[in-house]
Amino acid sequence: MxxxxxxxxxxxxxxxxxxxxxxxxxxxxxxxxxxxxxxxxxxxxxxxxxxxxxxxxxxxxMPAAHTLTSLLDYLKKSVKGDDHNAHDVREVSKEIERWFPRPGEYDKYISLDPNDPKKYTRNLIHGDENMDVILMCWPPGCKSTIHDHDASSCWVTVVEGSVHEVQYQLPQLDRKFLEAEQKDPATAIGHCGKLKLVNVAELDTGGVTGTYANNDIGIHRVENRTSTLACTLHVYAPPLKKMKIFSEEGTVHVHVANSSKGCEEGGCDDEMCRKPWERGIFDVEAWNKQA
Structure with a gap:
């Protein structure tokens, strides 16, 4: 030998x-x-x-794998622009896929609402004028509303567990609603066409891990259909200022979202990081409010 x-x-x-x-x-x-x-x-x-x-x-x-820090460094350098048309979607998706989630990196962003542990939460990791990077925690059985992303790109990747993305075609909106949205988005309520289901995809760490959405592609909801906690990383670029919330019955209203600095930039202390629902970053109840 x-x-x-x-x-x-x-x-x-x-x-x-x-x-x-x-x-x-x-x-x-x-x-x-x-x-x-x-x-x-x-x-x-x-x-x-x-x-x-x-x-x-x-x-x-060994292929180059991102840490959370190196992924954020890449995103800060590469993701800029006023709307989703400014982004190299495939390149950003490829870099996000290179992230190998390690619990020690993201554990501190996992939090649930002690007053309602079945409610999903949004936990800001990084925020600037170009994007918000958010860890979303999905207790068993919970789901988001059906929503759009205004002018933003939305990248999603699974960090723990498994979620389903349910995608719909963006419906037609009635003229009165569009006029009301222009005048005062926070009070705009109206009607839309019947929602058309386009696709349902399972995202998990052992298979397809990520997805991408913008309003040209459609609208969606995210669901945890399992019996265990799931966590997903979301990149909204530029940060969501407002979003339309749709019901399957054909109604639509606008939720105006606020964002602020992330933990790494001194925007909050550790205690407030564990209570994102008190920070006014994203009002989950308002987002889930039915018109």
Whole structure:
């Protein structure tokens, strides 16, 4: 025997790290490996090993994976603009997919309303003029209302558990409602056409992890159909100023949302981070109010 694989280490599938430690007992065996198996390994793993160290230098092929900090750094640098048309949606989606969620990074943003533990919560991780990055916590059985995203992009990725995205076509809105929205969004209530279901997709950490929405694509709701807590990361760019809330019965109203600085920028202390429903970032009850 002139060589052998003496160790194989496989990490989390989302990170995709596979390390082979190969022991050679002769120079001839090493040279043979370099012109044969090594070339084939690098060729077959080229897509997965994008931005990773090459085999020659490290003996490993591992795709670059984001930490929460490095993902936020990327988003701050790359996500700008007045509406969703300004964004490179595929590129941002690709970078979000590179995030490998580690509980130590996001645990402090997980919170539930002690007065209503079945209510889902929104917990601001970062906010600036270009975007809000929010961790949403979904207790078993809860769901959002059907809503749009105004002029914003909305990226969603699952952090823990499993959720379903239920997508609808944006319905026609009556003229009186549109006129009222222009005058005073906070008081605008009206009617819309019948909602048309477009797609239902399960998002979980073991399969399809993310989705993207804007008003050109449609409107949606998010549901936790499981018996365990689910958490999702949402990037709204630019930050949501207002959103339309739809009912399946054909009514629509506007919820005006407020945002503020995130924890990392001194916008709140730890106690208030654990009570986002008291901060006025997003009023869950108002969002879920039925017209």
């Amino acid at each position: 002139t060589s052998a694989v003496s160790d194989v280490r496989v990490c989390h599938p989302k990170v995709g790290e596979v390390v082979f430690i190969v022991t050679f007992v002769s120079r001839a065996a090493l040279d043979k490996f370099k012109v044969g198996p090594q070339v084939e390994f690098e060729k077959s793993l080229e897509g997965l090993a994008c931005n990773g160290a090459n085999f020659e230098a490290s003996g490993s092929m």
